[in-house]
Amino acid sequence: MPADSLLHWIEQTSLSTTLRQSDWAVMALEAVHLLGLALLGGAAVISTLRHVNVRTFVRELRPVALTGFALLVLSGSLIALSMPYKYYNNTAFQWKMVLLLCSVIVTLRLASKPSRILALLSLILWLSVGFSGRLIGFL
């Protein structure tokens, strides 16, 4: 399996080894991951609220959502790199990646054509990404 040699290579890198062997690195990255979730998730929640102009809020909350997304991707990638086999073989993680792709597509669409329906769909998809992320630890 070609993926196996890639996973093996990742696991051998000094970055992966350092993160895996550290007592606190992955825990600290998970805290950053939660901070990113609060920013991106908060922006997704706000865009669906009543008494909120979707167009204005989607535009104005973009830097907040992008900051959250950047924190999530950065911390999430490092966490995944620390234990590549564990995450690659985890069903919840596989689902999370598929849902993440769907969320990004819908959210990009929302950014270009803001509407309440897209905001709701985007929120539901991000919630499902968060939920499948939570499940990773239980599988």
Place this chain on the structure above:
Amino acid sequence: MAWEWLYEQPWAAALRESENAYPLIETAHVLSIVVIVGTVVAVDLRVLGLILKTEPVTRIAKALLPTTWYGFLIMLLTGVPLFAAQATQLYSNPAFRLKILLLALAGCNALLFHQTTYRTVTDWDYANTAPLSARAFAVSSIALWSAIIVSGRLIAVFHAR
């Protein structure tokens, strides 16, 4: 002690021994914090003049803060059972103690802001930059809520030891 009484309640014991209920409630707890912090930080960023500059501060506060309270309600409804199920261990967990302290500070910070600076909001409702005192409250709010999230994550680290 009150936490020992909580710990011994049959529903707390049932939650402690359940396989699925605990992680599910924990997930709802995390989501409630996302709602609280997301809405609070958006109001703070508006006060700091970083986002939504064309909208008056009061409009943003009125649109978002009711949702903050819903989030707060869910946080309590999920947080209290989560605490009760593990009360004796959590009571002595330094990260949990820090989180409760920070939560109290965040509450005082919000209360003080609304009782002092926010009373003059009509003077700076449309202003790009709010008075220094309002911006100070906004910065401490963001710092406190970030620290609450981090200390919440740390609870599990101390719990395992």
